[in-house]
Amino acid sequence: MTAHPLVTLQNVTKSFDHVTVIHDVTVNVYPGQVQVLLGENGAGKSTLIKMVAGVYQPDGGQILVDGTETTLPTTRDAERHGIATIHQELNLVASLSVAENVMLGRTPTRFGMVDRTELRRQARAAMALIGLDVDVDTMVGDLGIAQQQLVEIAKALSIDARVLILDEPTAALTRHETQALFAVMADLRQRGVGMLFISHHLDEIAEVGDTVTVIRDGHFIAEVPASTSEDELVQLMVGRSIDDQFPRRADESPALTEVLAVSHLSSAGRFDDISFTVRAGEVVGIAGLVGAGRTEVVRAIAGADRYDSGTVTVRGAQLPRGDVQAAIRAGVGHVPEDRKGQGLVLDASVNDNLGYATLSSSARFGLADFTGQRRRAEAVSETLRIRMNTIEQPIRSLSGGNQQKAVFGRWIIAASTVLLLDEPTRGVDVGAKVEIYELMNSITAAGGAIVMVSSELPEILGMSDRILVMRDGRLAGELSAADATQDAVMTLAARDVATQT
Numbered sequence: 354m355t356a357h358p359l360v361t362l363q364n365v366t367k368s369f370d371h372v373t374v375i376h377d378v379t380v381n382v383y384p385g386q387v388q389v390l391l392g393e394n395g396a397g398k399s400t401l402i403k404m405v406a407g408v409y410q411p412d413g414g415q416i417l418v419d420g421t422e423t424t425l426p427t428t429r430d431a432e433r434h435g436i437a438t439i440h441q442e443l444n445l446v447a448s449l450s451v452a453e454n455v456m457l458g459r460t461p462t463r464f465g466m467v468d469r470t471e472l473r474r475q476a477r478a479a480m481a482l483i484g485l486d487v488d489v490d491t492m493v494g495d496l497g498i499a500q501q502q503l504v505e506i507a508k509a510l511s512i513d514a515r516v517l518i519l520d521e522p523t524a525a526l527t528r529h530e531t532q533a534l535f536a537v538m539a540d541l542r543q544r545g546v547g548m549l550f551i552s553h554h555l556d557e558i559a560e561v562g563d564t565v566t567v568i569r570d571g572h573f574i575a576e577v578p579a580s581t582s583e584d585e586l587v588q589l590m591v592g593r594s595i596d597d598q599f600p601r602r603a604d605e606s607p608a609l610t611e612v613l614a615v616s617h618l619s620s621a622g623r624f625d626d627i628s629f630t631v632r633a634g635e636v637v638g639i640a641g642l643v644g645a646g647r648t649e650v651v652r653a654i655a656g657a658d659r660y661d662s663g664t665v666t667v668r669g670a671q672l673p674r675g676d677v678q679a680a681i682r683a684g685v686g687h688v689p690e691d692r693k694g695q696g697l698v699l700d701a702s703v704n705d706n707l708g709y710a711t712l713s714s715s716a717r718f719g720l721a722d723f724t725g726q727r728r729r730a731e732a733v734s735e736t737l738r739i740r741m742n743t744i745e746q747p748i749r750s751l752s753g754g755n756q757q758k759a760v761f762g763r764w765i766i767a768a769s770t771v772l773l774l775d776e777p778t779r780g781v782d783v784g785a786k787v788e789i790y791e792l793m794n795s796i797t798a799a800g801g802a803i804v805m806v807s808s809e810l811p812e813i814l815g816m817s818d819r820i821l822v823m824r825d826g827r828l829a830g831e832l833s834a835a836d837a838t839q840d841a842v843m844t845l846a847a848r849d850v851a852t853q854t
């Protein structure tokens with residue numbers, strides 16, 4: 354059985370501002386197969402799939418659909434050929450409802466009017482596919498990032514596609530939701546849909562993939578079966594092996610100085626009576642399911658949201674509620690879960706984004722110290738290996754993982770000593786993850802304190818000294834690094850387990 358490819362990128366090349374980011378790469382998508390694209394942050398994965406999605410046009414090479422040379426000048430043209438795309442950066446309209454977003458551009462009408470009943474019905478059907486249980490009339494802006502990701506997936510699934518492109522669809526999802534997506538993918542595969550799949554979670558590759566195309570710096574490196582071992586995949590991807598995935602210093606016990614104290618913090622409908630402390634040198638992980646209130650607690654501590662009662666104290670001084678600037682002055686840095694919505698000013702330069710927390714405070718003689726800022730920004734970009742052409746380019750044009758590193762870099766420049774990290778390595782490649790963990794280690798080694806929310810259990814287990822587990826807005830328990838296992842965490846996190854009244 355040698356099926357013909359549904360779509361082929363044939364020896365394509367792509368440049369931005371005279372810098373070539375894709376060099377002569379060929380990728381095929383076959384019916385009923387999942388083609389994985391693998392590469393480091395900035396390798397060119399999203400750029401490749403955007404050429405199939407009608408977002409970018411190749412500068413050289415060809416696009417073949419069903420073996421025929423084709424141009425895809427717009428996303429509409431791609432859709433017309435049955436190509437649906439789940440983009441890495443969500444393309445949702447915050448002020449529209451879930452139903453309107455899912456059906457955007459394909460609104461059903463009746464007698465020339467929007468058929469609201471039909472609109473809701475079709476949207477509900479799409480959401481049922483992935484098991485997303487929210488009211489379709491909810492504004493998308495009111496949803497958390499994981500739920501927004503599921504809406505984006507539902508939107509692509511509601512198009513009867515022959516080719517489905519998934520650019521890091523699982524980055525914002527927990528295991529449970531990922532499984533629901535994989536079940537849908539298995540079904541589509543059965544029905545002959547061809548898929549292009551991108552993920553930095555290497556364990557997902559063997560689970561859903563058939564073939565892997567590895568690219569490095571925009572060059573084709575290899576095509577291997579999806580059953581290839583993770584070690585080999587890493588080797589192909591980064592050109593070296595990675596020995597220690599979680600370089601946590603296990604031997605050093607944290608000092609006794611309390612850096613952060615959260616006491617009886619409550620916010621109606623979000624979280625209730627949260628108390629914990631973090632000492633100098635400590636990493637405290639917060640685990641839980643999507644919707645458990647982890648992000649809300651961290652945002653309250655960071656001053657991003659107000660809360661009803663309780664206190665947040667940093668080195669003995671109580672922080673005012675809902676005051677981000679006061680938190681920054683107290684040395685608190687916040688890496689939010691939604692980098693696009695809350696973390697970055699997308700049209701501003703990399704330099705400005707890195708300087709966001711410091712430029713006003715480093716002012717000399719009342720004037721912002723632009724030269725010093727740029728020097729610091731360049732140094733941090735180097736340390737974090739942020740891949741870019743120039744530090745003045747808009748941060749929007751950086752790859753997703755490199756944008757994430759920039760959010761982190763801002764707090765390195767600000768020399769924050771209390772770091773609140775919400776899914777800090779989302780979309781970050783395996784090599785850069787280790788670099789971020791090493792940075793965390795250097796911060797704690799210098800007496801800093803870190804709170805890390807993460808849905809990746811291996812990361813929580815690998816990097817935390819203590820683990821708090823949240824369930825339904827409350828602390829369900831605490832585990833020491835020694836006692837913590839995936840099972841122990843999940844038992845505390847899962848709603849249906851505790852039935853005490």
Ligand SMILES: Nc1ncnc2c1ncn2[C@@H]1O[C@H](COP(=O)(O)OP(=O)(O)OP(=O)(O)O)[C@@H](O)[C@H]1O
Binds near residue numbers: 741
């Ligand atoms: N519109 C653009 N303007 C300028 N440079 C761009 C643009 N889009 C992408 N690039 C550059 O192309 C390169 C590849 O980016 P791409 O987004 O394809 O990477 P990626 O493999 O998807 O990475 P990640 O894993 O971080 O998502 C990067 O160096 C990026 O900065």
Ligand SMILES: [Mg+2]
Binds near residue numbers: 398400753
């Ligand atoms: Mg990408």
